[in-house]
Amino acid sequence: MHFIHTADWQIGMKAASAGGAAKAVRQARLDAGARVAALEADFLLVAGDTFEDNTVDRALVQQTGEILARFRGPVFLLPGNHDPLQPGSVWEHPVWRQFPNLHVIREAGAFPVPGGTLLAAPLRETHSRRDPSACLADIPRPAGPVVAMSHGTVEGVDPGTEHHPISRNASSRARADYLALGHWHSTVLYPDANGAIRMAYCGAHETTKFGERDSGNALRVRLGAVPEIETVRTGLLRWHSLEESVRAPGDMAALRDRLAGLPEGSLVKLQISGLLHAGELDLLRQMEEMRGRFLHLAIDGSGLRPAAGEGWEELLPPGAVRLAARQLRQLAASGDALAGQALFELEALAAQVGP
Ligand SMILES: [Mn+2]
Incomplete structure (x- = not known):
């Protein structure tokens, strides 16, 4: 039989x-x-x-x-x-x-x-x-x-x-x-x-x-x-569900490389938590822009916090902007995800404008 x-x-x-x-x-x-x-x-x-x-x-x-x-x-x-x-x-x-x-x-x-x-x-x-x-x-x-x-x-x-x-x-x-x-x-x-x-x-x-x-x-x-x-x-599609924690500088770059190594056409769900260091926001964007090579890509970075003591906000022009950045960092350190996101955005803007 x-x-x-x-x-x-x-x-x-x-x-x-x-x-x-x-x-x-x-x-x-x-x-x-x-x-x-x-x-x-x-x-x-x-x-x-x-x-x-x-x-x-x-x-x-x-x-x-x-x-x-x-x-x-x-x-x-x-x-x-x-x-x-x-x-x-x-x-x-x-x-x-x-x-x-x-x-x-x-x-x-x-x-x-x-x-x-x-x-x-x-x-x-x-x-x-x-x-x-x-x-x-x-x-x-x-x-x-x-x-x-x-x-x-x-x-x-x-x-x-x-x-x-x-x-x-x-x-x-x-x-x-x-x-x-x-x-x-x-x-x-x-x-x-x-x-x-x-x-x-x-x-x-x-x-x-x-x-x-x-x-x-x-x-x-x-x-x-x-x-x-x-x-x-018999299955045709590959589903990848990743939950990753980043800590040290370089972890995000390694994660981006790992994402890039997944088979094309996969469905990917990526949840990232941990610390984002100065300059790494761009890596997160690069990862989001890989969505064209996947059938589905969903990245949730809401668990990321700015790394403490990076101090880049002290390079901002003195006054309201620097003050806002300091307050955002304090809020982010106490677990406010939206403040963390706003701090990332501010960092990206500051990088575009230059010192
Ligand atoms: Mn059944």
């Missing part, structure tokens, strides 16, 4: 955190879907949350169905908590009947797949405290290899969440050789007591937001005595 395990395409998500790049981020989810559908295997499992919600644009539902139908084999789609099987859901769209290789799981059951049997049960609710994989144990199945599919939160993956909880022993409880999971966007493999991987999150096929660890993958699974699992990179 040889199949591809994918999940959490979240087609139709807004991608608001990507700002002006949101449209490109939404398109990337479709393009990455096409990469998944182009993989070769005996069948394809989509373990829930194909769509962001049940109200997504029906043209997008049609387009997603067409992309999935390109897979050269049967495709099994599990309704998840974002797109539960409910009246009026995306699963009523005619595209799911248009292509004979697309199979939406509409009832709990055992389904024949090339080389064995698939056990799955659709989610019918957005929120639930029931384990959606519990019922799989009771499904009669023929002898032979068994793969199961479910969608929820494995205990321990997200402490405090009781949302569609899935037991850590869900795979053995279902008497499955492998349990394909969706919901968590990072790739996570769960070894059993013997070290064999019999349940896993494949992770979202394309990263959905900043700070998401190890997403943008699908899993290629070969079921033998022990499952053989290969991570396949």
